[in-house]
Amino acid sequence: MGKMHVHTFDYLGQKYIYDVNKSAILLVSEEAYNDIKNKPCLEQDNRSEEINKLIKKGYLSTNKPKKILHPQTAMVENQLKRNLQRLCLQVTQNCNFRCSYCVYSESYDHREHTMKNMDWDVAKRSIDYLIDHSIDSLSIGIGFYGGEPLLEYNLIKKCMEYASNNVAGKMVSFTLTTNGSLLNEEIVEEFLKYNTKVTISLDGPRHIQDKNRVLANGQGTFDLVTENIRNICNKYPEFKRNLNYSMVVDPRNGFTCIENFVEHDEELFDGASVMSSIISGYYRKEGLDYTEDFMAEWEFAKFKYMLFLVGKLSEKYDSKIMKMAFLDLIDIMKSTRDKYAPLGETEHHSGPCIPGQLRLFITADGEFYPCEKVSEHSKVMNIGNLEEGFYYDKVKQLLNVGQITENECKNCFAIRNCGLCSMVADTGNDNENKLSKELKMKACRKVRFQFEDKLKDICALKTCGFNLEKFQVKGESYE
Amino acid sequence: MSKNEKLLIYPFNVEVMPLLRSKKFHEKYEDIVLCSLKGSGFNGKDASVADDGEFIGITIREDFDQCIDECSTILVIESQHININEDELKKRIEIVRNKGKQIIDLRASNENRSEVHKCNSVEEAYNIFGNVKINITKDVTYELSYGELLQCEGLVDITTPVIGVVGTGKNTNKFLTQLSILQELEGLGYKVSWIGSNKMCELIGGHSFPQFMFEDGITDTEKVLLFNRYVKNLEKSENADVILIGVPGGIMPCSKNIIGDFGILSYKVFQGVNPDYLLLSVFYDEYRESFFNEIKMHVRYKFGCNLNTVNICNRRIDWEEVRVLNQNVIPYYTIDSQNISDFIESMKNNTDIELVNIMRKDESRLIVNNIINCLADDEPNLVF
Known part of the structure; x- marks a missing residue:
């Protein structure tokens, strides 16, 4: 039965x-x-x-599904040979900041700051590789990542010029993640020319930013970064359209001050979008404790935002940070209406994309990793290189991360809203091409807990008359 | 253009593959140069890379200036790219023109509307739509004032068997399917009148889809009636054994965002002409058996005809890219033809619809055998 x-x-x-x-x-x-x-x-x-x-x-x-197999498994070769979408080039491993929680810092296992830079030959071959493997793609993108990528601005400029001159007909987009300290007028003018989208890592008001984001000499970076951005945005107001902020929230601090900072500093944030994330727990040497104050402030901010969503509070409470946090919830609300087909005999939990297809991370040495978030010290995550191309078997292994928890996945109520990928099952310094079931199970427990929480939020919103159509991002209906 | 002259096809993309795979085209154009846009990923590869089919033997190039110097005629085809620089393309065409080369421009264009057709009676409409030579380098406009007359007469019967080829969207290999059927039928000695879903059919003796079906200022009812008359006149003037009609676009929207024309054109076509045999080409996906029964019902109740065959195209919609692009285009990726054959094999005993893979060698023979079996008089004793 x-x-x-x-x-x-x-x-x-x-x-x-x-x-x-x-x-x-x-x-x-x-x-x-x-x-x-x-x-x-x-x-x-x-x-x-x-x-x-x-x-x-x-x-x-x-x-219930009888077998766990990712539906894209048979398509891996086709997708990676013809439909690569975006590259993320590690133009340098060097940085002028020494942020305490940076993945290159001592708190993490998987990266370290070195003086290593990508040379033009590797960058050019990477772009050629993308062109050669994107016959079917209507658009392609190149992201620049570090360390601090602007330390290698000349290389970035050369890459944008090369890609723009050598690709016609497809949309070519450029993105860059920077700490904002090295942006200057020359760079901004060049970025405007190529419509480069820039993400600035900024954690919050001075006391928050200066706590974690410091220069090598320990000096805080808030004034350096914000004054630089203010000056640039005053001179090039159109640049704001291309600007995003990435806020890494430290749960050992408060949350309200960050939210107030974003909502009240119009000069910096008006017209720009803000993505926030909690400090990454993956690959971290020590656990990450959430303080009681942080949790209380986070829950209160969420409560206020939900009241706004159901029309009980004014637009003043339309929080930029919370809006992004609620995107996931809205996705679930949408999917509950769309996904009506029952589970098939063969399924895989949602979450994994074909490793490398959407955001192939290429290191300064030309090695391939699924994206910029994974460990470069992990053998299992190394999915190829510029000389040999993709290792398809390894790509399929990562894509099918659900197979290491096959029985659990078959019976899991969050299978359609999981969101986990192979990164959560990587030890960070794997040397045996193996994913860890123990780490995966730990992440599974968290996902189930969070998914139930989201279901409850949906019930609360629905009960209070939330209208999905009213949820808008950047002036457009979310749908 | 004589057979010995060199033809440049630009900007090379998968659209032109059915022509390159067609004997008829090669009979007409022997020496072909292919030039793609920069960065398309085709450079230096054999043309077969575009559709992942059998080897063609022509290497794709990107050196446009060199290519044009080597050729006497340029065939400018529709680009599948979403970011094409029209000014740059026009500049290039102008350079080609100044060099005294012949230009065949197959792109849809709102310019150069130099033909105006006026008619005030059904008879005139009959004549115009029966005999008009649709110029592939120009668009035509119509000034009509016969609507009521036409409606009084209603639909006329098409007595020649009609084969329809439709798809669930653009790029589902409809054109290749039509060409394959055409060649196979002609090889067997049948005479075929062909209305193609792609303008390129004009290059090998087909009639491109009549422009009036896309014009403003003609009501939908008139379009249905006109299409009916258009096919009738083709029947009368060409006296073929069979009429092959390929309908551009898709018979339904792919999603809420990729809507195409909601299948309105195909609806109008099949109100005007009822096909005796219908082939539908679909993107590949992991369809369940129920899909084929549902699509069969969809066709029956929407068009009032049977769906005989489904071609599974070796392309799959890239839903992730659909989300990113958020435009009314269908991003897809090409997959190995063997995957399609394996899928068809797995479905063999689960659906009563014939599933085919047009990329497979000799598949057109199978389709044409089915067509002949379907259209052949299977009740020879029946008098009335």
Whole structure:
């Protein structure tokens, strides 16, 4: 007798069932809730009329996948030979900052600052590789990453010029992630010419930024960065359209001061988008503790934003940081309406993209990694190089990270909204081409917890009359 | 142009592959140079890289100036690129013109509308649409004042068997499928009238899709009736054994964002002409059996005809790119033809629709056999 593929939860005194096959949240009576929770086998006699009605409508199915295999597995060669989308070039491993939480810092295993720079030959061959492997792509992109990439500005300029002169017909986009200290008028003019999108890493007001983001001599960087950006934006107001801020939030600090900073410093943030993320826990040597104050402030900010979403607070509370945090939730709300096909016999949890296809990270030495977030010290993450091309078997291994937790995935209620990729199962210094089941399981537990939280948020928003169509990003309807 | 003259095809892309794979085209144009836009990824590779089919034997180049000096005629084709620099293209065409080379421009254009057709009666409309030579280098306009008359007469019967080829979108190998069917039928000695889904069909004796179907100022009802008359006149003037019609675009939207024309053109076409055999070309995906039954019903109730065959194209929609681009274009990636054959094999006993892979060698023979079996008189004893 199969068990219903559902997840039960109660929230604010109401009883809910999340139906995995239908990808739908059902509000049910207490009696039905207890019945389903205690007797999850479908072939149970004496079901209530409410449950029978749901079964009749196709809910509460016992259907579960029989095999875990990523649907793109058979397409890996085709995609990587013809449909590469974007490169992320590590133009240098050097940096003029010494941020305490930087992935190159001592807090992490997977990278270290060196004086190594990418030379033109590697950069050119990387761009040629992208051109050669993107026959089917309508658009291609090149990102510049460091260290601090602007330390290698001349190389970046040469790359943009080369790609622009040698690609016609496709959209070519350029992106760069920088600490903002080295931006100057010459660089900005060049970036405007190529419509380069620039992401500035800025963590918050002075006391936050200066705590983690410091120069090699320990001096804070807030004034250096913000004054530089203010001057540039005053002279080139159109540059703001190309500007994003990336805020790495340290959960050992407060959150309200960061939010206030973003909402009130119009000169810096007006017209620019802000992405925030919590300091990465992956590859970290020591655990990351969230302070009670941080959690309280975060939850309060979330509460205020939800009140704004349901029209109980004014637009003043339309928080830039929270808006980005809620994108994921909105995606789930959209998908619950769209994904109605039941799970197939063969499935894989959502999350992994074909490693390298969307954002191939190429190191200064010309080695391939799935993206800039993964460890360069991990053998399992090294998926090829400029000389040999892609190692397809390794790409497929990473794509099918769900196979290391096959049984758990088959029964998991978050399979359609997982979001995990192979990075979470990488030890950071793997030498045996292996992913860690233990690390994956740890991440799985977190995902299930977070997904239930999101389901609850959705229930709260729906109950309070949230209208999905009203959710807008940059002036456009999210849909 | 004589057979010995060199033809440059520019900007080379997958659109032109059906022609390069066609004997008819090679009979007409023997010496061909292919030049792609810079950075397309084609440079130095055999043309077959574009559709991942069998080896062609022509290497793609990017040195446009050199290419044009070597050729006497340039065939400018529709570009699949979304970021094409029109000014740059015009400049290049102008250079070619100044060098005294012949230009065949197959791109859709709103310029050079130099032909105006006026008609005030159904008879005139009959004559115009029956005999008009659609000039592939120019667009034509129509000034019509016969609408009511036409509607009074309604639809006329097309007695010659009609084969329809449609797709679920652009780039589903419809043109290659039509060409393959055409050549196979002609090889068997049948005479075929062909209305092609792509302007390129004019180069090998087909009629490109009548422009009036895309014009403003003609009502949809008139378009249906005119298309009906257009095919009738083709039937009368060419007296072929079979009429092959390829419909541009798709029969339905691919998604909320990739809408095409919602399948409106194909709806109008099949209100005017009911096909006796219909082949639908679809992008590859991991379809379940139910998909084919559903699409069969969709066709039956939308067009009022049977769906006989489904061609699985060796391209798959790139849904990730759909999300990134957010434009009304269909990003796709090409997949190995063997994947399609494997999929067809796995579906063999699960659907009663014939599934084919036009990229497979000799597949056109299979399709044409099906067509002949379907269209052949299977009740010879029946008098009435």
